[in-house]
Amino acid sequence: MIFIDFDGTITENDVGYEMFKKFTSAATEPIVQAYRRGKVNSLDCLTRECEIWNESSIDHTKVFAYLDDQTLRPGIEKFLIELGKLQIKPMILSEGFDFYIDRILSSHKLGNLERVTNIARFEKGRISPEFPHYKFGCLECSSCKGYHIRRLRPPNSCAIYIGDGHSDLHASLTADIVFARSHLAELLEGAKRRFFAYGTFHDISAELKNIRQIGLFAQSEKINFCRFSERYKEKIHKLWESGEVMSYVGYPFGLGWSRARFNDHWKKLLRDEQAIYLALEDNSGNFLGEGKIAFPDEDGFCQPDMKLLPEFWGQGLGFEAWHIILERIGARWPEAGIVVTPNIENSRAIKLYRSLGFKFIGDEYLWEPPESDFGAVPVCYRRMVKKGVASGKNI
Ligand SMILES: [Mg+2]
Ligand SMILES: [Zn+2]
Incomplete structure (x- = not known):
């Protein structure tokens, strides 16, 4: 609009x-x-x-x-x-x-x-x-x-x-x-x-x-946030099949999905009206990773996501990407809380979430992968919560 x-x-x-x-x-x-x-x-x-x-x-x-x-x-x-x-x-x-x-x-x-x-x-x-x-x-x-x-x-x-x-x-x-x-x-x-x-x-x-x-949706200093479209499909596939990227969510060898399963899932994402899926690019058009803005659930909490290719870790891009994701959530739902669920062993992610204002809440939980997902391992995670970026400031 x-x-x-x-x-x-x-x-x-x-x-x-x-x-x-x-x-x-x-x-x-x-x-x-x-x-x-x-x-x-x-x-x-x-x-x-x-x-x-x-x-x-x-x-x-x-x-x-x-x-x-x-x-x-x-x-x-x-x-x-x-x-x-x-x-x-x-x-x-x-x-x-x-x-x-x-x-x-x-x-x-x-x-x-x-x-x-x-x-x-x-x-x-x-x-x-x-x-x-x-x-x-x-x-x-x-x-x-x-x-x-x-x-x-x-x-x-x-x-x-x-x-x-x-x-x-x-x-x-x-x-x-x-x-x-x-x-x-x-x-x-x-x-x-x-x-x-x-x-x-x-x-x-x-x-x-x-x-x-x-398909530009938002922009930060170094990152273009673009809507998922066919031009990003293979890049997203590669991201999800990276063991390094997926190990902390229980898939140390990547998702290991068949092509048909990926294609099916991809089609569903493009039709999903309760979330915004974003491919992240730098200013020269290099693919960096993905972001997701999920709509608030019944309890008023959004659960967004962000993943970068390993070669772009440690350059401040994760912080920049999360900052925009949180800002865009705050602009839509100023009162919404935001939840992330880091693997308790993922100290890098926990440090990043802390720097963005997230705080631990509740107990640790164990996630067990479905038996059909060969190579997947259980993950111990804990919730971290942040209030909406614009909360209290009704702009
Ligand atoms: Mg004027
Ligand atoms: Zn105003």
């Missing part, structure tokens, strides 16, 4: 911000700057901007003329046509007000784009705002875009966000792939969060082609 900011993203100008500034002779500037420094939240900022606006009598015809002058970011029309061909329905998420967003979209024949915005009556030059989404979100944003993404996307889909400003931060932490420019790019650099830089929608169109080609 693709979510797009409006002001300064679809439009070239940050229309809402500049409209308030222009028609109040910059009287709104101090409160906006306070918002950008994190001193007030966007609800208070927007409310105050409307109050300042209503203190002077503003000629609505001049406001409409200003809105009708606004231009869209180059490439948006072509981008939307391409999405249409791919049967992707984009959704605008904005903390701006419907009266000016609707007017600008309609004047560019984009009035049918789906959107979630704040609401304001604009009558006789006065603005009466309403914030119908505020109470459901993070209670900082006037209409939390992170909340909207969680609410609107199916958990097994990849959410792409395109934005430019401070109000896009919660969306950017929730989405799996982010396109950013301007203030948002600076914020994400500061937060060490990966993003694609863009100037126009032509840039985004070109990148989206690559993303679809490799």
